[in-house]
Amino acid sequence: MNERDFADLAAGHALNALSDADERAYQEALAGHPQWELHVRRAADAVAAISDTIEPVEPPASVRASLFARISELPQEQPAFAADPLESDAEDFAAAGPAPVDPEADVPRPAASFGWGRRRWFTLAASVAAVLVLGFGAVTVGQLMAPPAAVVALEQIEQAPDARSASTTMADGTVATAHWSPSTGQSVLVTDGMPALASGTTYELWFVRGETPIAAGTFEPDADGKAVAVLDGEMHAGDVIAVTIEPAGGSPDGTPSTEPVVAVATA
Structure with a gap:
């Protein structure tokens, strides 16, 4: 078997x-x-x-x-x-x-x-x-x-020999932890305490590379503000992983509409 x-x-x-x-x-x-x-x-x-x-x-x-x-x-x-x-x-x-x-x-x-x-x-x-x-x-x-794809990705990162993570606690009490592994090519953001959003809006992930934000997908936390979200695309060394509040479906023009509500430095 x-x-x-x-x-x-x-x-x-x-x-x-x-x-x-x-x-x-x-x-x-x-x-x-x-x-x-x-x-x-x-x-x-x-x-x-x-x-x-x-x-x-x-x-x-x-x-x-x-x-x-x-x-x-x-x-x-x-x-x-x-x-x-x-x-x-x-x-x-x-x-x-x-x-x-x-x-x-x-x-x-x-x-x-x-x-x-x-x-x-x-x-x-x-x-x-x-x-x-x-x-x-x-x-x-x-x-x-079957576990969600984001959970599987997080497990793969944690099991990788080059797994790394960084955490931050925001002023409103939100705790966010970025996990990544160059060998797996994956990065995941785990949140706790994200505030509930108004109808018609969503959280959007970004790789902030220098001064350039790169859209990396949207996610919705649960009622407790918890989420495990895979970032779309390739993370580069030194990227900041950020979260903004955007219209439902994500930023209409591919750039952040608000200041980040979460920012996790990975360097």
């Missing part, structure tokens, strides 16, 4: 959606690879976040039926490392089309071990549907549990 497959199992474990066989495989893999514990924490945190932020809703029966039909149409990988003997002799249900679904029926639970193929993904996706209302979108467990 590779790390990606374990991450999928960790998502299923957090959702209490694994068969007995997959639960055993999950526990054995975790015992053999304790460094994969981070996937367990991520999955648990994601499920907790969902339960904390989504109000319980009773979906109409038609949503459940439509969701199951969409799941049956999703393409699934068939990894070569773990062939499922039941899959090899099974009817090609994808070619035959989705089977009729009784909206009032209980979610089916396979009695036998089902490997890493279509049936495991079906069970996981059905469990996600029990946690929140997905509407009619095709959402996979991997997409749900």
Whole structure:
């Protein structure tokens, strides 16, 4: 089992959606690879976040039926490392089309071990549907549990041998920390306490190179003013990472409209 497959199992474990066989495989893999514990924490945190932020809703029966039909149409990988003997002799249900679904029926639970193929993904996706209302979108467990790109970039920077950071605290109490790594070519700004903005405005990132500001993308902090934002473009040594308040969508002419509300010197 590779790390990606374990991450999928960790998502299923957090959702209490694994068969007995997959639960055993999950526990054995975790015992053999304790460094994969981070996937367990991520999955648990994601499920907790969902339960904390989504109000319980009773979906109409038609949503459940439509969701199951969409799941049956999703393409699934068939990894070569773990062939499922039941899959090899099974009817090609994808070619035959989705089977009729009784909206009032209980979610089916396979009695036998089902490997890493279509049936495991079906069970996981059905469990996600029990946690929140997905509407009619095709959402996979991997997409749900995947960390944001900015978090991934921050982890890559922190793990790089040339990782560097610099922090500043502004007069209003905002704390901003820039993280960067020349070897990864990435830079990230982490904020805490950014003030809420008026409607129709956004925060915009800049590399200030000498006297020249270079736009590097926009971001929106959460209700606590926290954000992890990747800067677009290449950072140069000595750049100041700045944040201004701009119209929604960013500066219309590519230059700052206000004085910086955050400025982090990296030299």
